[in-house]
Amino acid sequence: MGLWTVAAMTAGAVGAVALVPVALGAVGFTSAGIAAGSWAASMMSSAAAANGGGVAAGSLVAVLQSAGAAGISTATTAGLASAGAGVGAVAGRLIK
Template identity: 65%
Template sequence: MWGEMLGAAIGGVVAVAAAPVVLSAVGFTGSGIAAASIAAKMMSAAAVANGGGVAAGSLVATLQSIGVLGLSTSTNIILGSVGAAIGAAGASEVS
């Protein structure tokens, strides 16, 4: 039981902490989309598909918004909960 609780705690913290790091590494930064990044390629593909612009509410627009503004409290709660569930499940498989 303690292993599952520890796994849940670690999983929750890692999920919440990793999301901004991963988004930044992919190219969705606080100052905009980084040149020559995966995000730039996604933005280019979205613009070509939409006739030159990126649609509001699209995946690229949403991820860029998160890159600039950060994740909302409710999103962090969801990420933490999912991470905790995965961490607990992983810990129960190990023990």
């Protein structure tokens, strides 16, 4: 494994872990709840309409709001780092 691949894997892992909380907040999944008028609010409205007025526990909206409100768990962080490293590995091979 070359130096570029290792560097790209590291950057991908760190970037994925650092950017997911930022991305969640940017689309409206915040620690204070779903931001009014946001993409998250639209998503929640659609989910509630499809489920008779409520958002189902374990649904994508519920999981994303949980992550936005409480942060990302250790297991999720490890998964994000692995996914980011995988993307970095591919990118590193393309760079050389």
